[in-house]
Amino acid sequence: MDLNALINDPNFLPWLIPVGPLLAFLIITLLTNRSKLIPATSEEYGGHHPDYDGMSVPVVTTRSRIVSITVGLSGIIAAWLISWQVVARATSLAHLGEEVFHSAVVWMNTGVSTFNMGVLVDPLTVPLLFMVPFACLMIFIYSIGYMAHDPRQSRFFSLIALFAGAMLTLVVADNLLLLFVGWEIMGLCSFMLIGFWFEKPSAYKAAIKAFTTTRVADVIMLLGIAYLYASTGTLSFREIMYNPAPGAEIVAVEGGSEAIVSEAEGEEGAIVEGEHEGEEGEEGYSSVHAETLAERLANTPALLIPGMSAASLIGIFLIIGTIGKSAQFPLHVWLPDAMEGPTPVSAMIHAAAMVSAGVYAVIRMYPLFAAGGDPHHGIFTPPLLVMAVVGAFTAIFAATIAVTQNDVKKVLAYSTISQLGFMVAALGIGGFVAAAFHLITHAFFKALLFMASGAVIHGMEHGEHHVHAHGHDEAEEHSHDSHGATVVTSHAHDAHDAHDEHGHAHDDHGHEEHAPHFDPQDMRNMGGLRKTMPVTFITFLIGGLSLAGFPLITAGFWSKDEILAEAWAGTTHGYGPHALVFVLLAIAAFLTAFYTMRQIGMTFWGEARTEEAKHANLGRGIVSFTMTLPLVLLSFFAITAGFIGVPSDFPLFGAIFSPEYNAFHHLVGAALIAESPAVPFNIFPVLVSFAVALGGIGLGYLMYWRKPLQAGEVDPLVSILGPVYPVLQNKYYFDELYTALFVKPSQWFAKNVAYEFIDRGVIDGFLHLLARVFTWIGDFLKVMNLWLIDGVGDGIPELMAKSGISFRRLQSGRVQTYMLLLAIAALVIALVFALSTGVLQAAP
Amino acid sequence: MVPLWMYLLVAAAMFSIGVYGVLARRNAVAILMSVELMLSAVNINLIAFWRYMAPENMAGQAFAAFVFVVAAAEAAVGLAIIISIYRSRRSVVVEDVNLLKG
Amino acid sequence: MLELNAQTIAFFVFALFSLAGAVGVVSSKNLIHGALYLIVSLFGGAGFFVLLSAPFMAVVQVLVYIGAIAILIIFAVMLTRSMTNMTELFNRQWWMSGIVGILLFVLLTIGVILPVWGENGINPSQPVSDNVATTEDLGVALVDGNQYVLPFQVASLLLTAAMIGAIVLARDTDTE
Numbered sequence A: 001m002d003l004n005a006l007i008n009d010p011n012f013l014p015w016l017i018p019v020g021p022l023l024a025f026l027i028i029t030l031l032t033n034r035s036k037l038i039p040a041t042s043e044e045y046g047g048h049h050p051d052y053d054g055m056s057v058p059v060v061t062t063r064s065r066i067v068s069i070t071v072g073l074s075g076i077i078a079a080w081l082i083s084w085q086v087v088a089r090a091t092s093l094a095h096l097g098e099e100v101f102h103s104a105v106v107w108m109n110t111g112v113s114t115f116n117m118g119v120l121v122d123p124l125t126v127p128l129l130f131m132v133p134f135a136c137l138m139i140f141i142y143s144i145g146y147m148a149h150d151p152r153q154s155r156f157f158s159l160i161a162l163f164a165g166a167m168l169t170l171v172v173a174d175n176l177l178l179l180f181v182g183w184e185i186m187g188l189c190s191f192m193l194i195g196f197w198f199e200k201p202s203a204y205k206a207a208i209k210a211f212t213t214t215r216v217a218d219v220i221m222l223l224g225i226a227y228l229y230a231s232t233g234t235l236s237f238r239e240i241m242y243n244p245a246p247g248a249e250i251v252a253v254e255g256g257s258e259a260i261v262s263e264a265e266g267e268e269g270a271i272v273e274g275e276h277e278g279e280e281g282e283e284g285y286s287s288v289h290a291e292t293l294a295e296r297l298a299n300t301p302a303l304l305i306p307g308m309s310a311a312s313l314i315g316i317f318l319i320i321g322t323i324g325k326s327a328q329f330p331l332h333v334w335l336p337d338a339m340e341g342p343t344p345v346s347a348m349i350h351a352a353a354m355v356s357a358g359v360y361a362v363i364r365m366y367p368l369f370a371a372g373g374d375p376h377h378g379i380f381t382p383p384l385l386v387m388a389v390v391g392a393f394t395a396i397f398a399a400t401i402a403v404t405q406n407d408v409k410k411v412l413a414y415s416t417i418s419q420l421g422f423m424v425a426a427l428g429i430g431g432f433v434a435a436a437f438h439l440i441t442h443a444f445f446k447a448l449l450f451m452a453s454g455a456v457i458h459g460m461e462h463g464e465h466h467v468h469a470h471g472h473d474e475a476e477e478h479s480h481d482s483h484g485a486t487v488v489t490s491h492a493h494d495a496h497d498a499h500d501e502h503g504h505a506h507d508d509h510g511h512e513e514h515a516p517h518f519d520p521q522d523m524r525n526m527g528g529l530r531k532t533m534p535v536t537f538i539t540f541l542i543g544g545l546s547l548a549g550f551p552l553i554t555a556g557f558w559s560k561d562e563i564l565a566e567a568w569a570g571t572t573h574g575y576g577p578h579a580l581v582f583v584l585l586a587i588a589a590f591l592t593a594f595y596t597m598r599q600i601g602m603t604f605w606g607e608a609r610t611e612e613a614k615h616a617n618l619g620r621g622i623v624s625f626t627m628t629l630p631l632v633l634l635s636f637f638a639i640t641a642g643f644i645g646v647p648s649d650f651p652l653f654g655a656i657f658s659p660e661y662n663a664f665h666h667l668v669g670a671a672l673i674a675e676s677p678a679v680p681f682n683i684f685p686v687l688v689s690f691a692v693a694l695g696g697i698g699l700g701y702l703m704y705w706r707k708p709l710q711a712g713e714v715d716p717l718v719s720i721l722g723p724v725y726p727v728l729q730n731k732y733y734f735d736e737l738y739t740a741l742f743v744k745p746s747q748w749f750a751k752n753v754a755y756e757f758i759d760r761g762v763i764d765g766f767l768h769l770l771a772r773v774f775t776w777i778g779d780f781l782k783v784m785n786l787w788l789i790d791g792v793g794d795g796i797p798e799l800m801a802k803s804g805i806s807f808r809r810l811q812s813g814r815v816q817t818y819m820l821l822l823a824i825a826a827l828v829i830a831l832v833f834a835l836s837t838g839v840l841q842a843a844p
Numbered sequence B: 001m002v003p004l005w006m007y008l009l010v011a012a013a014m015f016s017i018g019v020y021g022v023l024a025r026r027n028a029v030a031i032l033m034s035v036e037l038m039l040s041a042v043n044i045n046l047i048a049f050w051r052y053m054a055p056e057n058m059a060g061q062a063f064a065a066f067v068f069v070v071a072a073a074e075a076a077v078g079l080a081i082i083i084s085i086y087r088s089r090r091s092v093v094v095e096d097v098n099l100l101k102g
Numbered sequence C: 001m002l003e004l005n006a007q008t009i010a011f012f013v014f015a016l017f018s019l020a021g022a023v024g025v026v027s028s029k030n031l032i033h034g035a036l037y038l039i040v041s042l043f044g045g046a047g048f049f050v051l052l053s054a055p056f057m058a059v060v061q062v063l064v065y066i067g068a069i070a071i072l073i074i075f076a077v078m079l080t081r082s083m084t085n086m087t088e089l090f091n092r093q094w095w096m097s098g099i100v101g102i103l104l105f106v107l108l109t110i111g112v113i114l115p116v117w118g119e120n121g122i123n124p125s126q127p128v129s130d131n132v133a134t135t136e137d138l139g140v141a142l143v144d145g146n147q148y149v150l151p152f153q154v155a156s157l158l159l160t161a162a163m164i165g166a167i168v169l170a171r172d173t174d175t176e
Helices: A003-008 A013-032 A062-091 A125-146 A153-172 A176-194 A201-232 A237-241 A293-299 A310-325 A334-340 A343-352 A354-364 A366-370 A382-404 A408-428 A432-472 A492-497 A534-548 A555-572 A576-604 A622-645 A653-657 A663-669 A683-706 A716-721 A724-729 A731-808 A815-837 B004-024 B028-053 B059-089 C006-027 C031-051 C055-079 C094-117 C135-143 C149-170
Strands: A035-039 A056-060 A101-109 A114-121 A250-253 A271-273 A287-290
Touching: A013 A062, A013 A101, A013 A114, A013 A125, A013 A153, A056 A062, A056 A153, A062 A101, A062 A125, A062 A153, A114 A125, A114 A153, A114 A176, A125 A153, A125 A343, A125 A354, A125 A432, A125 A622, A125 A663, A153 A176, A153 A343, A153 A354, A176 A201, A176 A310, A176 A334, A176 A343, A176 A354, A201 A237, A201 A293, A201 A310, A201 A334, A237 A293, A237 A366, A293 A310, A293 A366, A310 A354, A310 A366, A310 A382, A334 A343, A334 A408, A343 A354, A343 A408, A343 A432, A354 A366, A354 A408, A354 A432, A366 A382, A382 A408, A382 A576, A382 A716, A382 A724, A382 A731, A408 A432, A408 A555, A408 A576, A432 A534, A432 A555, A432 A622, A432 A663, A534 A555, A534 A576, A534 A622, A534 A683, A555 A576, A555 A622, A555 A683, A576 A683, A622 A653, A622 A663, A716 A724, A724 A731, A815 B004, A815 C094, B004 B028, B004 C006, B004 C031, B004 C094, B028 B059, B028 C006, B028 C031, B028 C055, B059 C055, B059 C135, B059 C149, C006 C031, C031 C055, C055 C135, C135 C149
Parallel strands: none
Antiparallel strands: A035 A056, A101 A114, A250 A287, A271 A287
C-alpha cells in the first residue's frame, strides 16, 4: 500500500477523520486515566457531598491530567486538520455532487445483498466537516481551563473525545446504519457527560432523562431504518437517494422534456440531461434523471397504514428520531435539564454536536422525505408537513419559554430548541440549503454563547468565593487576582468551581449562616459584568446579536433571512405550510431577539446587583486564557460565517460576497440529485427580518438596558405578562405532565409489577421452589445415604465382626471339640457316600 | 466258627466306645486309655479279617504287629507329654489346655 | 446258624470281657479302676486272637499291651494323682459324643458290616481256608527282604524315637 498515495487520496482521507478523537478516547480511557484515592472530605475533591463522606474517592493525578489533555487535544487537532484538508479538496472540485469522495468496505455479506460500510464526502458533508472539528477544537481548548480543577478531568477529556469522534463518524458516514452508530454513541456520551458530576442527584437524573427521552425517539428511528432496509435492501445514502434504482426508468421530475435515453447505470451520472429547466423560469425546476430508490419508495404503499407511501412512513419514523435528538416538541424536555452537565458539554451537545446531528440526519434524508412531492410547488408529503408544523411550533413554543427564564444557561437551552425548530421547519418547506446554512451558523454562535455563559458563571463563582473569603476572614489574603492562576492551584474554591456550576445547595466553607443560597447562574444576581469581564462581554454580545439576527453584519441574519425568504416565496404562492412557517418563525425571531437582549442586559449591563457580581472576574492566567481564546475565535465566525451564503441578487452585499453565485447554495445544493434553485430575491422577507430583529433588540434594550434592573427589583416582565408568566416560567408544566403520564406509571409498574410480582414473585418464587425441591431431594438422598449406604457400608463390617466373633467360638482351643467335629464330619461324609452309592438303602 | 460279622461287630462296638471315651472324657489319661481301646479294636478287626479272608498271607498279622508297635510308641510319648503337662500346670484336664483358644 | 459249641461260647465270653471292659474304661471315675478295666478289655482282645488262630498276637497283646502299656498307664495315673478325682467325669460335649459314637456304630454296622459281610453279603461263617500261617511264617515275613523288612526297620526306628522322645519329654529338668 502506497502510504503517500493513500494520504493524498481524498477518497481515503475521510476514514481518518474520526480516527483521531476515537483513538484519543481509547488511549485516555485505557492508559492515561490514572488516579489516586483520597478521602471524600478533602479539599481536592471539593469535599462536601454528604453521601460520600467517609469514603475514599479517586482523583486524577496531575501527570495523567496533563497527558490526557495532550492526547485529547492531539486527537481533535488531527481530526481538524484532516477535515479542513478534505474540505479544501472538496471545494476545489467543480462537480462534487456527482464526484463525491467515497470509500467503502464490505461489511457483511448477507447472501441476498452485500452490506457496505464506508465514508462519503458529498456537498452536504463539506460544511459540516468545516464546522464540527473546529467547534470541537474550541470546546476542547475551553475545557482545559474550565475543568482545570476537576478531580475527574481525564475522564472528561476521554468522553469529549469520544463524543467528537462519534459526531465525526456520523458526519462522514455513507450509510444510515453508520450514522445511527454515531448517533447512539453520542447518546451514550451525552448521558455520561450530563451526569458527569454524578454526586449531584439533579445531574444524574438529568442524564437519565436525556437518555430515555432520546431513546424513545431512537427506537422509532431504528424502526424506520429497518423498514427502509427491508424495502430497499440497502442503507447507503447514495444508493437510496442519488443513484438510479435497479431497473429504473427515466423519471422526469416536474414534467420537463422526456428524453428517451437508455437506462442509467453505475453510480455517477445519474443526472442524464437538463439541469434547471424551469417551468415558470423561477422556482420550478426539472431534471430528467433515473428514478432513485427514494422515488420508487414514494410510489410503494406503506405497510399497515393506508394512504401513505413507504417513503413517507419511513420518513416520519426518521423524523421522530430527530424530534428526540434535536429536542423538538414534544420530546424537548431533556435539553434544558441537560444544563446540569459542565458548560463545555452543553456547548458540545447543544451547539456543535448532538442536536446538530439530529438536524443533519433529516437534512441528509431530505430527498427521501421529499420524494413524491415538491414543496416548492406546494406538493407536500406527510414527512415534510410534520417537519414544518413541528418545527414552527417548537420554534415559537421554546421562544416563549425562554423569555421568562432567569438562569443564564436555561435561556440558551430554550433558545437552542427554538433555533432547531427553525431548521426543521425550513426543511419542511423545502429549504434544504437554508436549513443547512442555519445549522452551520447556529453552531458557531451558539457554541460561542454557551462558552461565554460558562465564563460568566465561572466569574460569578470567583466573586462568590471572594465574598465568602472577604466577609468572614479578614486576615485571609485576598489573592483574588491569582484565582485560577495556574492549572494546578488547589485553592478550596477552585476545586469548588468544578462542582458548583449549578449553584447547588451547599455552602462549602461551612458558612451555614448564608441562608438564601447563592446561585451563580441566576441572572438576577448578576449585572454590570461588562466592567469586570470585558472580553466575555464583547464576545457574548457578538454571539447574542448573531442569534438575534442583527441585520447584515452577523451570520445569524443571513441564515435566518434565507429561511424566511423561502417561507415567503411559498406564501406568495398561497401554500399553507409556508405561510404558517413564515408567520410563526417571524414571531419567534422577534422573541429571540428580545430575550437575547434581555439576557445580555441583565447579565452585563447596568450595575452589579450583588456583592458577588461586583467581584466577578476570570482572573489572569492559563485558565482564563484557554477560556477566552475560543470565544474570540468563534466570534469571528459568528460574524463572518454568514457571508458565504449571501444570495447573489441581494442588493450590495450580493455583489460583494457572491458575485457569480451564492457559494454556499451552490455547494450544498449540489448534494441533491434535483437541485433546488435559490429563491429569487424579494425585499419583503428581508424587511421582515430587519423588523423583527431590530424590533426585538429595541424592545429588549428599552426594557433592560435603558433602565437596568436594580438590586432587588423585580423583572418587569412579571407584571407585564401577569398570570401568563408562571406558566411560561414553568415551561407550560410539561415536565409535570410527563412525570404524571409516563414517569410515575413506569415507576409504579417497575416497582409493583416488574419488581414485586415478576421478579420477586414469579422468578424468585420459582427459584425458591427449585431450591426447596432440591433441598428436599438432598435431604432424601442424605437419608438414603445414611440408611442404605452407611447401613450397608457399616453393616457389612459389623456383620463381618459379628460373624467373626461367632466363628471365633469354634476355636475353643479344646482338642476334644476339634476331634468331635472331625468325627461328625467323617460320619456325614460316610453317610452321604453310603447313601449315594446305594450301599445303605434308604429304608433298610 | 462264629461268622465274621460278629467279630466285626464287636470290634466296631469297641471302637465306638473308644471314640466316645476320647471325645467325652476330661482326663487326659482316660483319653489315652480310650485310644488304646480303639487301637485294640482295630487289631481285632485286622486279625479277624486275616483269619477269615486270607489266612495264608502274612499281611494281616504283620499289619497287626505294626499296629502294636505304633500303639506302644504312641502310649509312651503320650504319657510323657501328660506327665510334662502335669508338671507345669498340676492338672491333666484336657479342657484346660486351651492356649490355642481364639 | 450258630452252633453252640465251645468256640461260640468262648467268643461270647471274650466279647463280654472286651465290651464290658471298654464300657468300664470310659465310665470309671477312678482312673485306676479304669486302667484295670482296660486290662480286662485287652484280655478279651487277646482271647479273640487265640480264637482266631493268631497265638503270637495274643501273647504280644498280653505282653505289650497289658504288660507294658497298661502298666505304664497305671504309672501315669499314679504320677498325676492329685487332680484325678476332683473333676467331673465327662466334659461338656458328652451327649454329642454319645450321639456320634452311637451313630458311628450304627453306620458301621448297617452301612458296612452287615451289607458286605452280613446275612445278605459275603457271609463267611467259615474262614476261607484252614491253612493258617504259622508264627514262623510271621517271623520270616518280618525279615524277608521281599516282604516286610522295611516296615519292620521303620517300626524299630519309631520305637527308638518314641523312647527318646518320651525320655526327653518327661525328664525332670530341675535335677540336672
